[in-house]
Amino acid sequence: MLEVRNIHKSFADREVLKGVDLRVNKGDVVTILGRSGSGKTTFLRCINFLEDADQGTMTLDQETFELAHVSRQDKIRIRRKTAFVFQNYNLFRNKTALENVTEGLIIARKMPKDQAVEIAFQALEKVGLRDRAEAYPHQLSGGQQQRIGIARAIATQPELILFDEPTSALDPELIGEVLQVMKQLAQEGMTMLIVTHEMNFARQVSSQVLFMDEGVIVEQNPPDLFFDAPQQVQTQQFLKTLREH
Amino acid sequence: MSERLITIFIQSFWQILLPGLTMTIPLTVISFAIALVIALFTAIVQIAEVPMLKPLARLYVWIIRGTPLLVQLFVVFYGLPSLGIVLDAFLSAIIVFSINTGAYASETIRAAIEAVPPGQMEAGYCVGMTYAQCMRRIILPQALRTAFPPLSNSLIGLIKDTSLAANITIMEMFMAAQRIAARTYEPFALYCEVGLVYLIFCTVLTRLQRYWEARLKLD
Numbered sequence: 167m168l169e170v171r172n173i174h175k176s177f178a179d180r181e182v183l184k185g186v187d188l189r190v191n192k193g194d195v196v197t198i199l200g201r202s203g204s205g206k207t208t209f210l211r212c213i214n215f216l217e218d219a220d221q222g223t224m225t226l227d228q229e230t231f232e233l234a235h236v237s238r239q240d241k242i243r244i245r246r247k248t249a250f251v252f253q254n255y256n257l258f259r260n261k262t263a264l265e266n267v268t269e270g271l272i273i274a275r276k277m278p279k280d281q282a283v284e285i286a287f288q289a290l291e292k293v294g295l296r297d298r299a300e301a302y303p304h305q306l307s308g309g310q311q312q313r314i315g316i317a318r319a320i321a322t323q324p325e326l327i328l329f330d331e332p333t334s335a336l337d338p339e340l341i342g343e344v345l346q347v348m349k350q351l352a353q354e355g356m357t358m359l360i361v362t363h364e365m366n367f368a369r370q371v372s373s374q375v376l377f378m379d380e381g382v383i384v385e386q387n388p389p390d391l392f393f394d395a396p397q398q399v400q401t402q403q404f405l406k407t408l409r410e411h
Numbered sequence: 412m413s414e415r416l417i418t419i420f421i422q423s424f425w426q427i428l429l430p431g432l433t434m435t436i437p438l439t440v441i442s443f444a445i446a447l448v449i450a451l452f453t454a455i456v457q458i459a460e461v462p463m464l465k466p467l468a469r470l471y472v473w474i475i476r477g478t479p480l481l482v483q484l485f486v487v488f489y490g491l492p493s494l495g496i497v498l499d500a501f502l503s504a505i506i507v508f509s510i511n512t513g514a515y516a517s518e519t520i521r522a523a524i525e526a527v528p529p530g531q532m533e534a535g536y537c538v539g540m541t542y543a544q545c546m547r548r549i550i551l552p553q554a555l556r557t558a559f560p561p562l563s564n565s566l567i568g569l570i571k572d573t574s575l576a577a578n579i580t581i582m583e584m585f586m587a588a589q590r591i592a593a594r595t596y597e598p599f600a601l602y603c604e605v606g607l608v609y610l611i612f613c614t615v616l617t618r619l620q621r622y623w624e625a626r627l628k629l630d
Contacts, residue, residue, distance in 0.1 A: 216533050242541055250537035256530035260552045270538025273548055318538060 167192045167357060168326055173212055173222035173233065175205075182208045183219070184381035190326065190359060195352045197360045197368040200378035201404065206361045207253075209378070210328050213359070214250050215241045227325070246274065249319035253331040255311040257303040263290065263314045264299040267321045275322070289317035293347050309340030316347055320356070327351070329360040365408060369393055377401045420600055423591045427584055427605050431612065434583040438501075439570045442508035446569075447562075449513030454520040455546070468517070475514035481575050483507045488579040504576045512569050516562055523558035524550060556627050563620040567613050574609075584608060 168190040175183040182205045190196055198206045212219040212233065219233035226244060236244075257266050267289050271282035290296045293313035303311055312332055319327050332348070333341040345367050352358060352371040362368055368375055368389065375392040377385045377400065385398045396402045453471065456464040475483070488503040498506070527550050535545030574585035588605035592598040 214537060216536065242539060245536060246539035248537075250534075252530060252534065252537075254530060256528075256534035258531060258534060258549050260549065260556075269535075269548065270540065273544050274539035274541075322538060 167194075167227070168213075168359075169225040170213065170233075171223045173209065174220045175208055175212055175217060176220055182381055183212070186222075186378075186381070186383055188359075188376070188383070190357060192325075192357055193355045194373045195356075195358045195360065195371050196374045196376060197362055197372045198376045198378055199362070199365075199368065199404070204378045205381040206378045207330055210250075210330050210359065210361055214245060214248055214328055216250070246322070247325050249322055249324035249327045251312070251315050251319050251327065251329045251332045254335050255303070255308070255315045257311050257314055257318070259303055261302075262299065263295065263301050263303070263306065263317075266303070266314055267318045270318065270322050285321050286317070289321040290314070292320065292350075293317045294343075307340060308336045309343045312336065312344045313347055316344070316351070320351065326357045326359060329358060329362070331361050331363065333362070333364060365393070377404060379404075416597060416600055419591075419595050419597055420604060423588075423595075423601060423604060424608075426591060427587050427601075427608055430582055430587045431584040431608055434581065435570065435573050435612070438504055438508065438573045438576060438581075438583065439566070442505050442573075443512060443566050443569055445505070445509035446512035446516055446565075449509060450516035450520050453513065453517035454524060457517075457521055458524050459542070472514045472517060475511055476518075480507070480511050480572055481578065483511060484575055484579050500576075500580045503579060504573070504581055508569060508573065508576075511572075512565055516565050519558050519561045519565065520554065523554040523561075526557055527553045559624060559627060560620070563616070567616050570612055570616065571609055 168188070170186065170188050173183050173186040174181065184205075186205070186209055188196070188209075198209070200206045208217055211217040212222075213224065215236065218236075222233045224231050224233055226247060231240060231244070257263075258269060261269060264283070264286055267286035268279070268282040271277040271285060272279055277285075287296060287299065290299055293316050295310060295313055295317065298306060298310060298314075301310075303314070306314065315332075329348070333344050336344065341364070345364060348358070348360070349367075349371055360368075360372075370389075372389045374386060375389050376383050377392070377396075377398070379400045385392065385396060385401045387397070392401070393405065396405055453468045456468045484504065484507050487498065487507050488500060491498060491503075531549050531553065532545050535549045540548070573583055576583050577586035577589065584605055588601045592601035595601070
C-alpha cells in the first residue's frame with residue numbers, strides 16, 4: 167500500500183536520513199524504535215510532507231512520487247489519504263473537540279456539516295470522549311487531548327495513520343488510555359506507522375518492528391524475533407540499555 | 412475660576428464635541444478599517460513569502476514607520492498637487508492615516524501570526540487543509556486574539572493623531588478648539604477642554620477594549 171525508497175534528508179549540513187526504505191501493507195502496524203536523533207520522527211514527517219525529503223520515491227495506491235518534486239496539489243491530495251497524530255497533540259486551540267474533528271471533513275473535504283458532525287461523534291465515541299465534544303483543548307487533560315487527536319485522525323477515514331511518539335508528552339498515568347485506543351484501532355485493522363518508546367506496546371500490537379539508527383533502518387523483523395533474538399549489534403545494544411533501566 | 416471662563420467652557424463644549432463626532436470619529440473609524448485591511452494584507456504577504464510583494468511590503472513599512480505622520484500629511488496634501496495630483500483634504504487625511512496606521516498594525520499582526528505555534532499549521536495540513544484554509548480557519552483567529560490589545564492601542568493612538576489633520580485644513584476637534592481659543596483669548600481653558608474630550612473618547616474605547624478582551628477569552 168505504501169512504499170518508500172531511498173529517502174534522504176539533510177538539515178543544514180547534517181544528514182538525518184541516509185536512504186530509508188519501507189514497505190507497509192494494508193492492515194500492518196509498523197512501529198519504529200530508535201534513540202532520539204536517529205531520524206525516526208523526520209522520516210515520519212517526510213511521508214506526510216511536513217518535511218520535504220531531498221531525495222527518494224514514495225508509492226501510495228499505485229501512484230509513485232519523486233519526493234523532492236511533489237506539487238502542492240499532490241501534497242494536499244496525498245495528505246488527505248493519511249492522518250497524523252502529534253507528540254504534543256497540536257489540537258486547534260481555537261476550536262472545540264468536536265470542531266477539531268469536523269474541520270478536516272467540512273473545510274478540507276467539503277462534507278455537509280450534519281454528516282461531518284455525525285462522523286465526528288462516532289470518532290469521539292470511539293476514543294471515549296463523546297461527552298467532551300464541546301470542550302476546548304485547554305480544558306482537557308493531555309491524555310484526553312491526545313485521544314481527540316486520534317479521533318481527528320480516524321474521522322477522515324485515512325488509509326494510513328502516522329503516530330509521532332503519541333505518548334511521549336504524557337504523564338505516566340495518562341499513557342495507558344491513549345495506548346488502549348491505539349490497540350483497539352490496530353485490532354480493527356487500521357494501517358498504522360508508529361514512532362514510539364513504548365516497548366511493551368510495540369511488542370503487543372506490531373506486525374513489524376523497525377530499529378532506526380543514524381538515519382538508516384538497521385533491523386526490521388516481526389516483534390517476537392525483534393525483541394527476543396535481535397540480529398544486529400546496534401539493536402542488541404539498544405534493547406540492552408532499555409532493560410537496564 | 413471666573414464666571415466668564417465657566418460660561419466659555421460650557422458653551423464651547425458642544426462646539427468642540429460636534430466636530431469630534433462628525434469629523435474626528437469618522438476620520439478615525441474609516442482610516443482604521445482601511446488600515447486593518449492593509450495591515451492584514453501586508454502581514455500575510457510577508458508571512459507567506461510572496462515573491463516581489465514581500466520586499467515591497469518591507470519597503471512600505473520601513474518608509475512609513477521611519478517618517479513623521481505630519482510630514483506624510485504635508486507630502487500628500489501640499490506636495491502632491493505640484494505633481495498634478497490634487498486631493499481633497501478629507502481624502503488626503505484618510506489616505507495618510509490608513510497607510511500610516513496600516514504599517515504599524517501590519518507589524519502587530521505579523522508578530523501575532525508568528526506567535527502561533529507552528530504545530531497549529533502542521534495539524535491543519537495533516538487534516539488535509541490548504542495553506543489558505545489553515546490561515547483563515549486556524550492561524551488568523553488565534554493571531555487576532557493576540558493582536559487585539561496592541562491593535563486597540565493603535566486605534567487609541569490614531570484617534571489622537573487625527574488632531575494633526577488640523578494642519579491640512581480639516582475642521583476637526585482640535586481646530587475647533589484653536590479657533591475658539593483665538594476668539595476668546597482663553598488658550599489654557601480651551602486646550603484643556605479639547606484634551607478632555609479626547610480623554611473621554613479614549614476612555615470609551617478602553618472600556619470597549621476591556622469588554623471585548625473578556626469576551627474573546629471566554630470562547
